[in-house]
Amino acid sequence: MISPVQNLSxxxxxVLQNIVGSEFVSIKNxxxxxxxxxxxxxxxxxxxxxxxxxxxxxxxxxLKYANANLIPITPWGTGTSIEGNSIxxxxxxxxxFLRMQKILRVYDDDFQVDVQPGIPYxxxxxxxxxxxxxxxxxxxxxxxxxxxxANNAAGTRTxxxxxxxxxxxxxxxxxxxxxxxxxGTRSKKTSSGYDLVHLFIGSEGTLGIVxxxxxxxxxxxxxxxxxxxxxxxxxxxTRTVSAIMGAGxxxxxxxxxxxxxxxxxxxxxxxxxxxxxTLLIEFHSAxxxxxxxxLALTQELCNDNGCLNFETGVGRTERDRLWKMRHSTxxxxxxxxxxxxxxxxxxxxxxxxxxELVAACERELEALxxxxxxxxxxxxxxxxxxxxPYLPNxxxxxxxARQALANMVRVALSLDGTSTGEHGIGIGKIExxxxxxxxxxxxxRGLKKMFDPNGILNPGKMF
Amino acid sequence: MISPVQNLSxxxxxVLQNIVGSEFVSIKNxxxxxxxxxxxxxxxxxxxxxxxxxxxxxxxxxLKYANANLIPITPWGTGTSIEGNSIxxxxxxxxxFLRMQKILRVYDDDFQVDVQPGIPYxxxxxxxxxxxxxxxxxxxxxxxxxxxxANNAAGTRTxxxxxxxxxxxxxxxxxxxxxxxxxGTRSKKTSSGYDLVHLFIGSEGTLGIVxxxxxxxxxxxxxxxxxxxxxxxxxxxTRTVSAIMGAGxxxxxxxxxxxxxxxxxxxxxxxxxxxxxTLLIEFHSAxxxxxxxxLALTQELCNDNGCLNFETGVGRTERDRLWKMRHSTxxxxxxxxxxxxxxxxxxxxxxxxxxELVAACERELEALxxxxxxxxxxxxxxxxxxxxPYLPNxxxxxxxARQALANMVRVALSLDGTSTGEHGIGIGKIExxxxxxxxxxxxxRGLKKMFDPNGILNPGKMF
Numbered sequence: 001m002i003s004p005v006q007n008l009s010x011x012x013x014x015v016l017q018n019i020v021g022s023e024f025v026s027i028k029n030x031x032x033x034x035x036x037x038x039x040x041x042x043x044x045x046x047x048x049x050x051x052x053x054x055x056x057x058x059x060x061x062x063l064k065y066a067n068a069n070l071i072p073i074t075p076w077g078t079g080t081s082i083e084g085n086s087i088x089x090x091x092x093x094x095x096x097f098l099r100m101q102k103i104l105r106v107y108d109d110d111f112q113v114d115v116q117p118g119i120p121y122x123x124x125x126x127x128x129x130x131x132x133x134x135x136x137x138x139x140x141x142x143x144x145x146x147x148x149x150a151n152n153a154a155g156t157r158t159x160x161x162x163x164x165x166x167x168x169x170x171x172x173x174x175x176x177x178x179x180x181x182x183x184g185t186r187s188k189k190t191s192s193g194y195d196l197v198h199l200f201i202g203s204e205g206t207l208g209i210v211x212x213x214x215x216x217x218x219x220x221x222x223x224x225x226x227x228x229x230x231x232x233x234x235x236x237x238t239r240t241v242s243a244i245m246g247a248g249x250x251x252x253x254x255x256x257x258x259x260x261x262x263x264x265x266x267x268x269x270x271x272x273x274x275x276x277x278t279l280l281i282e283f284h285s286a287x288x289x290x291x292x293x294x295l296a297l298t299q300e301l302c303n304d305n306g307c308l309n310f311e312t313g314v315g316r317t318e319r320d321r322l323w324k325m326r327h328s329t330x331x332x333x334x335x336x337x338x339x340x341x342x343x344x345x346x347x348x349x350x351x352x353x354x355x356e357l358v359a360a361c362e363r364e365l366e367a368l369x370x371x372x373x374x375x376x377x378x379x380x381x382x383x384x385x386x387x388x389p390y391l392p393n394x395x396x397x398x399x400x401a402r403q404a405l406a407n408m409v410r411v412a413l414s415l416d417g418t419s420t421g422e423h424g425i426g427i428g429k430i431e432x433x434x435x436x437x438x439x440x441x442x443x444x445r446g447l448k449k450m451f452d453p454n455g456i457l458n459p460g461k462m463f
Numbered sequence: 464m465i466s467p468v469q470n471l472s473x474x475x476x477x478v479l480q481n482i483v484g485s486e487f488v489s490i491k492n493x494x495x496x497x498x499x500x501x502x503x504x505x506x507x508x509x510x511x512x513x514x515x516x517x518x519x520x521x522x523x524x525x526l527k528y529a530n531a532n533l534i535p536i537t538p539w540g541t542g543t544s545i546e547g548n549s550i551x552x553x554x555x556x557x558x559x560f561l562r563m564q565k566i567l568r569v570y571d572d573d574f575q576v577d578v579q580p581g582i583p584y585x586x587x588x589x590x591x592x593x594x595x596x597x598x599x600x601x602x603x604x605x606x607x608x609x610x611x612x613a614n615n616a617a618g619t620r621t622x623x624x625x626x627x628x629x630x631x632x633x634x635x636x637x638x639x640x641x642x643x644x645x646x647g648t649r650s651k652k653t654s655s656g657y658d659l660v661h662l663f664i665g666s667e668g669t670l671g672i673v674x675x676x677x678x679x680x681x682x683x684x685x686x687x688x689x690x691x692x693x694x695x696x697x698x699x700x701t702r703t704v705s706a707i708m709g710a711g712x713x714x715x716x717x718x719x720x721x722x723x724x725x726x727x728x729x730x731x732x733x734x735x736x737x738x739x740x741t742l743l744i745e746f747h748s749a750x751x752x753x754x755x756x757x758l759a760l761t762q763e764l765c766n767d768n769g770c771l772n773f774e775t776g777v778g779r780t781e782r783d784r785l786w787k788m789r790h791s792t793x794x795x796x797x798x799x800x801x802x803x804x805x806x807x808x809x810x811x812x813x814x815x816x817x818x819e820l821v822a823a824c825e826r827e828l829e830a831l832x833x834x835x836x837x838x839x840x841x842x843x844x845x846x847x848x849x850x851x852p853y854l855p856n857x858x859x860x861x862x863x864a865r866q867a868l869a870n871m872v873r874v875a876l877s878l879d880g881t882s883t884g885e886h887g888i889g890i891g892k893i894e895x896x897x898x899x900x901x902x903x904x905x906x907x908r909g910l911k912k913m914f915d916p917n918g919i920l921n922p923g924k925m926f
Contacts, residue, residue, distance in 0.1 A: 109705045109815035132709075152654040163652055165661075166629070175906075183903040187811040189626055189844040190881040191615040191665055192888060193900055193925065194907045198628075198661035202654055219709050242572045246595075246682050248749040250713075286711040287760060293750040348650040352572035381652040418653040425655060437656055440646040443638075444657045450913050462656065 002455040005071050005092040008048045012069065016051050016093070019061045024052040024099070035076055035094040039141070041343060041398075042084035042427050047074065047094040054099045056172055056180050056211035063209070063456075064178030066093060072459045075205040077144025078120055082344060083426030085151060085204050089460035095209070097146055104212065106131050111217040112169065112186060117146025117210045133217040136161025139422065140327075146210050151424035152202035156326070159380035160252030160284060161218055163422065165201045170214035173200055176452040186214055199447070204424055205458040207451040221252075221284035225291045226319040228311045229281070229302045230274035234258070236306035237277045238355040241379045243301040244281070245351075249294060253282040254380035255326055258358065261374040264332050271325045274309045279379065280326055282319060329376055333387055337372055343401050345386035345408050349417030354382050360411040361386045368400045383421035384412075406431070425462045433462070465918040468534050468555040471511045475532065479514050479556070482524045487515040487562070498539055498557040502604070504806060504861075505547035505890050510537065510557040517562045519635055519643050519674035526672070526919075527641030529556060535922045538668040540607025541583055545807060546889030548614060548667050552923035558672070560609055567675065569594050574680040575632065575649060580609025580673045596680040599624025602885065603790075609673050614887035615665035619789070622843035623715030623747060624681055626885065628664045633677035636663055639915040649677055662910070667887055668921040670914040684715075684747035688754045689782040691774045692744070692765045693737035697721070699769035700740045701818040704842045706764040707744070708814075712757060716745040717843035718789055721821065724837045727795050734788045737772045742842065743789055745782060792839055796850055800835050806864050808849035808871050812880030817845050823874040824849045831863045846884035847875075869894070888925045896925070 008016075008027070016025045026032070027049045036044035053059045066073050072092030079086055088094050097118030104114040108131055115124060120142040125134045138155035139148060147153070149171075154163035161167070170184035173196075183196040200208055231237040241254060257265075257280070262273040279302075283294045295312050302310055313322045333342060349357045358375050361384065365373040370389055377384035386408055390401035409419045409432050419425075419432040433441050445463055448455075471479075471490070479488045489495070490512045499507035516522045529536050535555030542549055551557050560581030567577040571594055578587060583605040588597045601618035602611060610616070612634070617626035624630070633647035636659075647653075647660040663671055694700040704717060720728075720743070725736040742765075746757045758775050765773055776785045796805060812820045821838050824847060828836040833852055840847035849871055853864035872882045872895050882888075882895040896904050908926055911918075 107813065107815065110813045111708065112813070152658075154652055154654075158652065163654075165658070179902060181902045181906060183900065183906075185811075185881040185899075186813045186879040187845050187875075187881045187884065188814070189617055189621065189811050189841070189846050189884045191617075191626075191883045191885050192881045192892065193896060193904065194666055194670070194910055195615075195628070195658075195661045195664065196903055196906060198658045202656070202658055207657070219711055221711055245574065248682055248684055248747070250749070284711070286713070287753075287756040289756050290750075290753050293752050297750060348648075348652050350570065350573045350575070350649045351651070352570065378652070382650050383652050412650075416649040418648040418650045418655045420654045421650065421652040422654050429655070433656060436648075437646065439642060439644045440659055441656065443644060443646075443659060446913055447657055447910075450909055 002070060002072055002090055002459045004090040005048055013049065015065055016049065016062065020051055020053050020058050026050045035088065035096065038079050038081040038084060038086045040082045040084045040428060042087055045087055045089045045091060047088040048091050050094045050096055052096050052099045056174060059095065059174045059209055059211050060178040060180050062095065063174055063176060066456050067176050067178065067454055070454055071456060073456050074458050075146065075150070075209050077118060077147030078142060080141035080143045081147060081151060081424065081426060083423045083428035085424050085426035085461060087427065089427065097144060100211065103127055110186065111219065112214055113217055114212060114214050115145055116212060117149070118144050120144050121148060128217065129220065132220050134220050135215055136167055136218050137164045145213060149201050149210050149213060150204045154422040156253045156255060156378060158378060159254050160250065165198060167216040168197055168201055168213055169216055171197055171200055171210055172212035173208040173210055175208045176454065176457050184214065202424070204426065204461050206448060206462050207457065223285040223288050223291055224316045224319040225283045225285065225295060226313045226322040227281040227295065227298055228322050229279045229307050230276040230309040232276065232306040232308055234277045234358050235355045237279050238351070238379060240279060240302050240305045241351055241354065243305065244298060245380065247297060247301060249297060251281050251380060252284045253280070255280040256377050256379035257329065258375040261329055261376055264336050264374065265325050265329065267336055268332060276308055280323065333374060337389065339391065340372060340389045341392040343388040343390065343405055345384065345388060345405055346420050346423040347408050347412035347417060348381065348383040348421030349412050349415040351380070351382045353415040353417065354379060357384055357412060357415055357417065361408045364404045364407045368404050370400060370404055381421065382417065427461065430462065465533060465535055465553055465922045467553040468511055476512065478528055479512065479525065483514055483516050483521050489513045498551065498559065501542050501544040501547060501549045503545045503547045503891065505550055508550055508552045508554060510551040511554050513557045513559055515559050515562045519637060522558065522637045522672055522674050523641040523643050525558065526637055526639060529919050530639050530641065530917055533917055534919060536919050537921050538609065538613070538672050540581060540610030541605060543604035543606050544610060544614060544887065544889060546886045546891035548887050548889035548924060550890065552890065560607060563674065566590055573649065574682065575677055576680055577675060577677050578608055579675060580612070581607055583607050584611060591680065592683065595683050597683050598678055599630055599681050600627045608676060612664050612673050612676060613667045617885040619716045619718060619841060621841060622717050623713065628661060630679040631660060631664055631676055632679055634660055634663055634673055635675035636671040636673055638671045639917065639920050647677065665887065667889065667924050669911060669925050670920065686748040686751050686754055687779045687782040688746045688748065688758060689776045689785040690744040690758065690761055691785050692742045692770050693739040693772040695739065695769040695771055697740045697821050698818045700742050701814070701842065703742060703765050703768045704814055704817065706768065707761060708843065710760060710764060712760060714744050714843060715747045718743040719840050719842035720792065721838040724792055724839055727799050727837065728788050728792065730799055731795060739771055743786065745786070796837060800852065802854065803835060803852045804855040806851040806853065806868055808847065808851060808868055809883050809886040810871050810875035810880060811844065811846040811884030812875050812878040814843070814845045816878040816880065817842060820847055820875060820878055820880065824871045827867045827870045831867050833864060833867055844884065845880065890924065893925065
């Protein structure tokens with residue numbers, strides 16, 4: 001890794017001030033501390049300074065200088081990553097995209113938008129609502145578009161609308177040497193040249209820094225429906241996932257929660273769930289008539305697989321009511337377990353192995369005597385987020401939780417899966433890269449070397 | 464470019480025979496001529512030899528030797544490319560994947576398959592039919608899976624099922640130095656590391672040679688319907704495309720044909736089309752009831768945009784009857800115009816610019832006095848295939864047709880589009896790369912240099 005830079009010389013601060021304006025370079029402790037960690041458990045690292053560029057030209061000038069002077073650069077969106085992806089482990093400069101939040105252009109007839117990377121996706125969607133359009137991937141936390149691109153973020157709606165990588169058409173990227181390139185096209189289809197867009201997506205700011213993106217949008221659906229279905233077994237629930245996809249149904253979301261989670265949710269007296277493995281399903285439909293057929297067919301498939309209880313809700317309000325519990329899970333877990341923290345896992349496997357993945361992860365919790373854990377996840381994508389409990393001030397407990405996390409990743413890999421479904425590598429998953437990618441990891445290292453020979457871009461991540 | 468190799472030494476032939484077996488190395492003229500050109504108009508180039516490897520290990524051994532001895536290698540699937548993508552312009556070895564056509568494993572519950580690259584996609588789909596599964600992208604000609612991956616091929620069903628890039632999860636690739644890597648995962652979602660899978664897709668065999676792929680499949684739909692709708696104007700037809708997508712309808716296919724094409728088709732007396740700009744639309748539905756709603760809503764949207772005639776067909780047979788004309792267009796054009804050949808363009812632009820693209824391409828034909836041309840394309844993807852007529856033995860006529868092709872590409876680029884929607888760069892589109900990609904083309908060149916420093920892989924393409 002590049003040598004850490006804990007402080008910037010006065011000259012460097014002056015250069016940065018000349019580029020972005022003196023009020024947009026901060027060496028104040030409050031700003032440095034605010035940019036020292038993301039939402040993960042990984043250790044904080046103070047950057048030497050935080051800069052707030054306003055344009056690709058400013059980003060370019062900063063990178064050119066940093067590259068020549070070997071100053072680490074860590075891009076920053078909203079700091080909501082949870083694998084340490086945005087922690088400036090080598091100090092240097094955090095580049096915060098707070099001032100680059102513009103929607104530059106909406107292409108109403110093409111369902112596309114040009115945006116700057118700093119805009120949080122929920123804010124963007126609120127601004128796009130009058131156009132009848134929205135960006136599909138929904139990681140939950142109000143991540144910036146730049147951060148979502150960096151991590152290839154996904155979420156509950158990914159079965160219907162894809163991950164971030166499925167929704168980016170064109171990028172403007174500043175390379176480590178300051179060069180500004182544009183890649184991709186607004187055309188939906190292209191076979192022209194190497195796919196640099198997908199090379200940058202998921203590269204966590206280690207190959208270049210995105211300064212503008214053209215995103216694919218979807219029309220806001222008119223017809224919503226939702227299902228909550230409880231099953232006798234995890235196998236029954238996960239077999240239903242395959243059956244639903246196999247029948248040609250196209251759920252927008254298809255979530256799993258285990259018995260422990262339903263039990264925690266019932267303590268609120270707000271939800272009245274069967275305390276059994278449960279699926280939450282959502283459909284967005286073109287016509288109101290489509291809904292009844294989707295729900296009828298879904299019920300049939302659930303019943304075929306040992307469904308104990310099948311509740312439906314039609315319309316946006318009913319959908320929101322049924323989904324509220326999904327979005328309450330983390331909060332309820334924390335509230336019900338005072339003094340306990342949770343690590344959030346992010347493993348994924350092929351859907352056919354999902355029940356094995358869930359069972360194996362539960363076994364890992366038991367084996368390490370970690371009580372009060374839970375399993376929720378995006379079942380249609382085979383993505384599982386184990387909630388792993390630990391005592392925050394007990395190093396041994398934390399070590400056991402991390403051990404469980406590592407064991408769960410190895411289970412996922414053994415099931416033809418991946419070490420991270422949607423949170424990225426950051427710091428947290430580096431240890432599994434060789435195991436997951438083998439010789440391909442060396443190729444990735446070659447790419448890093450080619451794009452960023454001095455190693456200034458988000459150092460300490462991915463490798 | 465690497466120095467051309469017109470003949471192999473006896474020693475080299477011996478080495479190749481030792482690797483693949485003596486009967487699988489051919490220096491016979493018939494074999495060399497068969498591999499000298501694809502289906503494009505580009506000049507034939509004889510390879511020095513054709514080899515037929517049977518495994519990744521054999522491919523690896525050949526590449527290791529070729530890389531050390533600077534022998535050009537051009538991979539070959541079924542030779543159906545139409546931009547010269549598989550023409551061995553530097554001679555050397557054509558590597559034909561005829562012996563690597565195995566379906567290695569079907570994952571029924573995950574809708575996935577492991578295949579070797581030589582299998583033609585129609586053959587693969589026939590073998591997958593008993594599993595109730597199929598591969599979505601359909602380029603028309605019976606391309607090999609390896610060739611489809613190389614060119615990021617797409618087709619009529621891409622609005623519903625995506626292009627090749629949307630349907631590949633995992634690759635085994637042999638690099639120029641003979642190293643075998645595996646990249647990607649069977650998990651539907653991953654945020655783990657750089658996206659090498661997408662870097663290889665569309666790279667036309669210039670970065671590495673695919674020896675195995677895990678593909679995403681779809682359940683064979685049960686409920687088919689189709690629409691033929693004629694419009695007063697091209698604008699009306701293309702506005703309807705946006706309206707259909709905007710209404711949340713999800714057509715599997717949405718094709719455009721211009722008045723000239725309908726006129727040609729009517730000469731057969733088999734089809735009875737309104738001689739007007741026409742859309743062909745296909746839906747695959749989860750339930751029979753969904754169909755009537757899709758068709759009713761589609762008709763309403765067509766009528767809003769000046770539809771003159773709206774014909775529907777429900778069920779597979781009716782769908783096939785309505786679609787037969789689409790698949791007959793090229794053949795009818797050729798039959799109706801004896802002594803005339805056609806160049807097939809492949810430009811694409813955002814859907815909102817599609818009518819401008821069609822109009823501008825028609826103007827290019829007129830300006831160059833090219834009579835008897837036609838315009839068909841995948842309207843939902845903004846992809847247009849102009850049929851550009853020329854006299855095959857008249858160099859001036861051919862030059863005019865190529866000029867029209869070039870002008871059409873420049874029009875597409877000026878409309879935020881791309882030089883190739885689905886046929887790839889090959890030889891034919893190299894001249895537009897700098898214009899389309901600017902500084903990104905240099906980055907692509909850097910990648911080529913990194914992956915293939917000696918330039919042995921499919922030389923003369925892409926750069």
